[in-house]
Amino acid sequence: MGSPIECANLRKTYDGKVEAVRGLSLRIEAGECFGLLGPNGAGKTTTIEILEGLLAPTSGEVRIFGHTWAEHPRQLREWIGISLQETRLSEKLSVRETIELFASFYSEPRPSSAVLEELELTEKADAWAGKLSGGQKQRLAVATALVGNPRILFLDEPTTGLDPQSRRQLWEIVRAFQKKGGTVLLTTHYMDEAERLCDRLAIVDHGQIIAEGTPSDLIDRLGGHHVVEFEVSNNVSNNAAGNSNGQGQGQRMDLWRALPSVESVRNEDGTICLNVREPHLAIPALLEALNRQGQQLEHLSTRQASLEDVFVKLTGRHLREN
């Protein structure tokens, strides 16, 4: 028996021009929660829809539990549950009716009442789907995915646009499914979601995987788990350096990189971000260096490194910008 999800060299070209997915390979193990993390337009949705058998790849192969979509479409559909990025379910059917409808498509569905309870929708069971809040709608969407008793759950941006409480509620649902032995594949552009929920993840950009591993692995690759951010006042530094701006900046970046325990440096609109292994070594050295140069410190903060830092380091861009 194969892995729950496996694909090799997936490519998808739209209209012979736009390359949405460019040679993507994945293998997701049973019981894993795997995340595809990337900015909008990175090819996450195209990838997940190919894996779900909703889109045919231009080339490459997909196997679900070792079977291809072409051979056993109906059986594979019995094994997976899907929440699409954007589905507006029938507004004039109640929550229970909607779940019952989806249950009717599967040969061995779960009882609707159990699903209602699990997703905390029991109180809303008789409300029309059109009257639900955003978080309730999303839970209903996941309920329609879970009612078929799936082995794999596919979630495409399950928490986009939800309030923090609804997001946490959904994370709990995903964890509960995983705890029962289910496999999860989700896409997200929220790094906190990826960090908290995913056992492993792949960072996707321009239709390719640019990094893959556990969240802490990926952060380790930055070299430092801590980020020190600071700003210096410009006037003073310009006078002190007495150089043209660009050159001076380049020199100063080298200076920061040379500080003890600093792994990498980047400049974000005047804020210098240092990836640091040991803040207690780097910060005193930084202060001393600034002092020596006669530069005025305007702001200094430290935080844990996040996947955002990984993404920025890999692509030079932020996740949320296009």
Added chain:
Amino acid sequence: MATETPMPIPVPVPVPKTPNVDGQPPVPSVPTRRNGRWSGYTHLLWARTLELKREPEIIFWVFVFPLLLAFGLGIAFRNKPASATSVAVVQSAGAAKTLALLQASSDKRSSAHSSIQATILDREAALKGFHFGKFDLVVEPNPDGSVTYDYDPSRPESVLSRSEIDTALQAAAGRKDALATSNKISSEPGSRYIDFLIPGLLGMNLMNSGMWGVGFALVEMRQRKLLKRFIATPMRRTDFLLALTTSRLVLMVIEVALLLGFGVLVFHMPMLGSIVSVILLGTLGAVAFGGVGLLTACRAQKIETVSGLINLVMMPMWIFSGVFFSYQHFPAKAQPFIKALPLTALNDALRATILEGASLHSQSLRLLILALWGGVSFILALRWFRWT
């Protein structure tokens, strides 16, 4: 694409091995029921019926609107003595005399015949009134005692009026009828306009609600990505399309009962055929137009697009298929094409059954036409259908 053969699965149900959590059972949870072959279809049909029931607009357009239309048209074209012939006499030396002759003739005529209303006007005003349809005819007495008729041969009432006025004037001037004739009035229920109209409205309503009920609903679901969500499940695609089409049948029975009941109760329309035949015809009509609606909507992505397409498909049938007036008015060469339209076949069959008590057997050609439209559309729709 659309047809998946039920697959005998050679593979065992995969049981993913649990990685490391609490020794939980590998399969998420134990199912408590098994669904049968038609579970998806019946649930889809039920869901669709619930949605229709909860949509007030549908109740109005499908049930109330046709009744209003029938009532309005029934009143407007109710049987009454042919309306008065309205003529203008051009102001001239002989005008007063002509008017007197016309009025004398009008008084003598029986009440079943149209009366003549004549007005003396100057030439310009008379012609203007004629052009705006106020008068059917302009009578211009000439100085030599003769009369000139100004009429429009393309306006039936104008032609009729010319003939009536001429007869009246000739009679008043002393012409004797060479042949003795007598009239019998024949406006029994069954041959009136309202009797012609109700089966036509029924046919049109079946077309409208079939096209909108299936076509529009489908594109809306496509736009909502609901179709995509459905095919992400093991739902059988043919079940879905079948449920959508057959959900129309529930409405059809109500539509037929309402319109026929209305015609019989309010306008005393005769109902010569059996109600079973009418329901069977309605079923065939509803399914045929459901198929055409499915085909119309098989690829459209937006509601705006499909609205235009549906109107485009229905427009020729509104005009040619004899809903409001007989298609015999169209040229003989066009008749075979008109008769091949599904709505023409449905309307003709409904009229023959309701008004003449014809058997379904005698309507087999029309039934065949309907079945072909429905069947071919359904097959083409399945082939071209886009779920996403």
